[in-house]
Amino acid sequence: MDAVAALNEIAFWLERELAPTFKIQAFRKAAAVIGALEPDEVAARARNGRLKSMKGIGDRTFDVISQAVDGGVPDYLEGLRQRGEQPLANGGxxxxxxxxxxxxxxxxxxxxxxxxxxxxxxxxxxxxxxxxxxxxxxxxxxxxxxxxxxxxxxxxxxxxxxxxxxxxxxxxxxxxxxxxxxxxxxxxxxxxxxxxxxxxxxxxxxxxxxxxxxxxxxxxxxxxxxxxxxxxxxxxxxxxxxxxxxxxxxxxxxxxxxxxxxxxxxxxxxxxxxxxxxxxxxxxxxxxxxxxxxxxxxxxxxxxxxxxxxxxxxxxxxxxxxxxxxxxxxxxxxxxxxx
CATH class of the missing domain: 3.20.20.140 (Metal-dependent hydrolases)
Structure with a gap:
């Protein structure tokens, strides 16, 4: 899965849930950081751990990026998608x-x-x-x-x-x-x-x-x-x-x-x-x-x-x-x- 897309989708689901702003911005910021790099470079840095030293990349966002560049849907995103299957409102x-x-x-x-x-x-x-x-x-x-x-x-x-x-x-x-x-x-x-x-x-x-x-x-x-x-x-x-x-x-x-x-x-x-x-x-x-x-x-x-x-x-x-x-x-x- 594209790592930038994964980070932005996580932010989307968190915004929908009215999660704290600082948590949402962590994923948006990480998406902007790796969005400035070529995908091959993101993958290489994720695999050798150098991505962790970049400003704006924390432990959770590093895990998301690493799972995405390995071709899977990150676990954190999968959990949010499952919660998102439930409607926000029951009526209408x-x-x-x-x-x-x-x-x-x-x-x-x-x-x-x-x-x-x-x-x-x-x-x-x-x-x-x-x-x-x-x-x-x-x-x-x-x-x-x-x-x-x-x-x-x-x-x-x-x-x-x-x-x-x-x-x-x-x-x-x-x-x-x-x-x-x-x-x-x-x-x-x-x-x-x-x-x-x-x-x-x-x-x-x-x-x-x-x-x-x-x-x-x-x-x-x-x-x-x-x-x-x-x-x-x-x-x-x-x-x-x-x-x-x-x-x-x-x-x-x-x-x-x-x-x-x-x-x-x-x-x-x-x-x-x-x-x-x-x-x-x-x-x-x-x-x-x-x-x-x-x-x-x-x-x-x-x-x-x-x-x-x-x-x-x-x-x-x-x-x-x-x-x-x-x-x-x-x-x-x-x-x-x-x-």
């Missing part, structure tokens, strides 16, 4: 099987942990037809948000990946911050060039109900906005602690989403589970479209769609009103309505 299987893509993901260009190419490869392996790359916008400095210039450069990378073929369409996108005045944190010219625009609030989440409502409505009425991301901003578990949902007039917000053909995101991250169940049902009654998204910050997290599908199905969201079940042509016809 029918809706999950109908999903064709994912419209919210991050790379190491902003606050994700992996290069764009690895994210695309993982989406392809999972059988996705499309994946939107939606790194953050400039004002979110803590997440290394992309300036106009960096976003322009990223579009070239996206174009190059799509030019290589491979059965996956990588969509050019952004998770654009909704600024305090309700405008979007990127120029209209750049937003015009994108396939998908996810608009989210990331600051002053404890604003009063009226202020937050008007802020969200401003973004929803912008013709560039395709998806309202993690609308309450809540955190229910995880290393960042918990955070209560923002206060806003959900009936007005979801009515505006339905009127403007903006999808309400069902964010699949376990620590978000956003919107709460009662708001999913309210958006359904309002006639909204939905987008079940992973909000993945690493390749293995792309499989979090299972969690979102389970929650959507439990709250009666039909596949037909879920834009991520749509074929690519229909999706792009919908998302390009304001361009």
């Amino acid at each position: 299987a029918e809706l999950r099987s109908a999903l064709r893509g994912d419209l919210h993901s991050h790379s190491d260009w902003s606050d994700g942990g992996s290069p764009i190419g690895l994210m695309a490869d993982a989406a392809r392996t999972l059988g996705r037809d499309y994946l939107a790359l939606t790194d953050h916008s400039p004002s979110l400095k803590i997440a290394n948000g992309l300036s106009t210039e960096r976003l322009r450069e990223q579009l070239d990378v996206v174009g190059a990946i799509n030019g290589d073929g491979g059965g996956l369409r990588l969509l050019a996108g952004i998770e654009v911050d909704i600024l305090e005045d309700g405008t979007l944190d990127q120029t209209a010219d750049m937003l015009d060039r994108l396939d998908i625009v996810v608009a989210s609030v990331h600051s002053k989440l404890r604003s009063d109900r009226r202020t937050m409502t008007e802020r969200m409505l401003g973004a929803i009425h912008d013709p560039h906005t395709n998806i309202l991301g993690h609308c309450t901003g809540r955190l229910v578990q995880g290393s960042r602690g918990t955070r209560p949902p923002s206060a806003f007039d959900a009936e007005r917000v979801f009515a505006a989403c339905a009127e403007n053909d903006v999808a309400v995101e069902i964010n699949s991250r376990p620590e978000r589970q956003d919107p709460p169940d009662e708001l999913i049902r309210l958006a359904l009654e309002a006639g909204c479209l939905f987008s079940i998204d992973s909000d993945a910050h690493a390749p293995g997290q792309l499989d979090f769609l299972q969690y979102g599908a389970e929650r959507a199905a439990a709250n009666g969201v039909p596949a037909g009103r879920t834009v991520t079940t749509w074929p690519l042509d229909r999706l792009l016809e919908w998302s390009g309505r304001g361009k």
